[in-house]
Amino acid sequence: MRFEGTKDYVATEDLKVAVNAAITLERPLLIKGEPGTGKTMLALEVAKALGAPLIEWHIKSTTKAVQGLYEYDAVMRLRDSQLGDARAADIGNYIKRGKLWEAFEATERPVLLIDEIDKADIEFPNDLLQELDRMEFYVYELNRTVKAARRPIVMITSNNEKELPDAFLRRCFFHYIRFPDDDTMRAIVESHFPGVKTRLVNEALKIFYDMRKVPGLKKKPSTSELLDWLKLLLTDDVDPETLKQRDPAKLIPPMHGALLKNEADVMLFERLAFLARRENRGGG
Amino acid sequence: MFQRFFTELRAARVPVSLKEYLVLVEALEKDAIPPNVEDFYYLARATLIKDERYLDKFDRVFGHVFKGLENTVDAVNAEIPAEWLKALSEKFLTDEEKAQIEALGGWEKLMETLAERLKEQKERHEGGNKWIGTGGTSPYGNGGYNPEGVRIGGQGKGQGRAVKVWDKREYKNLDDQVELGVRNIKVALRRLRKFARTGAPDELDLDGTIAKSAREGYLDIVLRPERRNAVKVLLFFDIGGSMDSHVQLCQELFSAARAEFKHMEFFYFHNCLYESVWKDNRRRHDEKTATWDVLHRFPHDYRVVFVGDATMSPYEITYPGGSVEHWNEEPGALWLQRVAQIYERCVWLNPTPRQHWDHTPSIQLVREIIGDKRMFPLTIEGLDGAMRELSR
Ligand SMILES: Nc1ncnc2c1ncn2[C@@H]1O[C@H](COP(=O)(O)OP(=O)(O)OP(=O)(O)O)[C@@H](O)[C@H]1O
Ligand SMILES: [Mg+2]
DSSP: OOOOOOSSOOOOHHHHHHHHHHHHHTOOEEEEESTTSSHHHHHHHHHHHHTOOEEEEEOOTTOOTHHHHEEEOHHHHHHHHHTTOGGGGOGGGGEEEOHHHHHHTOSSOOEEEEETGGGSOTTHHHHHHHHHHHSEEEETTTTEEEEOSSOOEEEEEEOSSSOOOHHHHHTSEEEEEOOOOHHHHHHHHHHHSTTOOHHHHHHHHHHHHHHHHSTTOSSOOOHHHHHHHHHHHHHTTOOHHHHHOOOGGGOSOTTGGGTOOSHHHHHHHHHHHHHHHHHHHHHO | OHHHHHHHHHHTTOOOOHHHHHHHHHHHHTTOSOSSHHHHHHHHHHHHOOSGGGHHHHHHHHHHHHHOOOOSHHHHHHOOOHHHHHHHHHHHOOHHHHHHHHHTTHHHHHHHHHHHHHHHHHHHTTTTOOSOOSSSSOTTOBTTBOHHHHTTTSTTTTTTSOOOGGGSOTTGGGOOOOOOOSHHHHHHHHHHHHHHHTTOOEEEOHHHHHHHHHHHSSOOOOEEEOOSOOOEEEEEEEOSGGGGGGHHHHHHHHHHHHTTOSEEEEEEEBSBOOSEEESOGGGTTTOEEEHHHHHHHSOTTSEEEEEOOOOSOTHHHHSTTOOSSSOOSSOHHHHHHHHHHHOSSEEEEEOSOHHHHTTOHHHHHHHHHHOGGGEEESSHHHHHHHHHHHTO
16 A cells, blocks of 8 residues: 555655555654645545545534544434434434544545644644544443544644644654645646646746745635636636736736635735836836 | 664754654654655654654754764854855845845954854753754844854755755745743743633533433533633734844744634734834845734734833834834834724733833833833743733
């Protein structure tokens, strides 16, 4: 079981080493990196490459750790029993399995994605330590232990909204996805648009990396925005020459809305372009 | 070799534990990687480092241990040819920064300062620790000049050869934290955590209520404290200038605070708050944020914490154009007033010992503006007081 990247996903050397170490040593892998650098997609692709089932647990600010194990719907049971429903006799009818339970009892070794763990309460990771360590937990209501036959491949992503506790970190491998450099980005583009014209990519990437340098942007465009933008350029069959133009009157690249998702950023960018234009006119 | 690597990481204050070291050994035993140094580097990194802020330190230690780079205080201290420094400066310093260096007395003077700094560090790091921590010299950079930065790329040796991955120092910009090593900072962290938990309402414990009701035979409502931390904090750090001797303390507080809050945002300023602030001190000249934007973006229920010595010429606070660095249209006092008006809960932590406050006019001025009782010394006690003030 080795992960070597897929045709849809470009994995750098260091990422592959981290993923494979996590698989071999059966420990969770924590992935961080700027938004849109492929953290979530990685888990999907690892599952695909290994032919393993994927179990996704998307964390929200209200998610509690126990929900990953199971939830006992006591209210429903109380109601049923008052209505004389026979189902109420079996407590098992009111136990809802969580994602961890699902992963532990999967027939094949699955990939378990815990996406955006930093969204939850700061205690959340601590509350999962035992379960992730031993890959088992006890269900009081049923009086039995749920135990993983084979430790699932656990991939956890974080957007750095909160720091994670040390005890949790010590149990994980860690990889920080660096923002792709020019070469890696070209490979990513190629994986999405096989055979795309090099000239178009050259010009588009130049604009893209320049745009990332604009100070004060609330959200710098990232890989996913670049791909969206390229798609529009390709659909409209935009000529690379148009992108090359540094004519101050046309400083704003075509369809820049795909790169800047934030209204304030679009305004900032347009203002900068306007100023540059004015300067140019004044100077020329 | 590994053991030395491990101890040197610890000496560089990268928080690695024995547990992680054992995992690395286990991984090697299980042949998790093919036997070459680059894969070993990646594996060791994924195993030992858990936070991108330490990646750069890791790279430096790795390069040092596995390449035998003479990356010690002694070697650096010995002699750095001025020509070499200059050549590097062309690469890494902006024109503005170069001008600043000239203003400081040029390269000769700078060399002296560098030597002095390193000597200071050496004294502080006694006990066999040869690594230059990010300790004394600010990893945030200091007016653009940072001795760490000068040593990028490995001491002239590497020229003409392919640069090893760990020598590329790609994570340099992420190292915004020093480890919480000092004992009292741990205490501070605990206090801050307590503060972060305040203000969270109780929630109904449904399961508890049902279990208890079932046992008691009547409806018995059980409440438990909501664990989600509710406090939102906006931090402003004074960086550069007269704060330099306090920068480390400041950073440690920063590290301590970051882990604990629902929302936490920080900005840097220099001496006094003016019309713009910034987030990355290395790029302070081209990546500024308008202070108005900050005041608009963060609602008034944010708690504001300033960390600064408030020690400067009074003109820097009271006059337009008083800033030492740029032309400010509006006086700093006005900006401080705006903050104090918008944010009901606002404190100022000052590393200057309490007994000097009364003799320093600028401190007096700041206290008048933000409120006399809102400035606290940067000590555990002061921190406690400040947090109590914020959670009133
Ligand atoms: N290495 C890569 N190879 C191929 N495509 C990539 C790569 N990295 C990112 N992408 C593209 O970028 C898109 C966004 O990736 P993804 O949603 O996984 O990012 P993320 O890091 O999880 O972002 P967020 O932090 O916003 O959740 C993917 O759908 C994919 O199209
Ligand atoms: Mg994602």
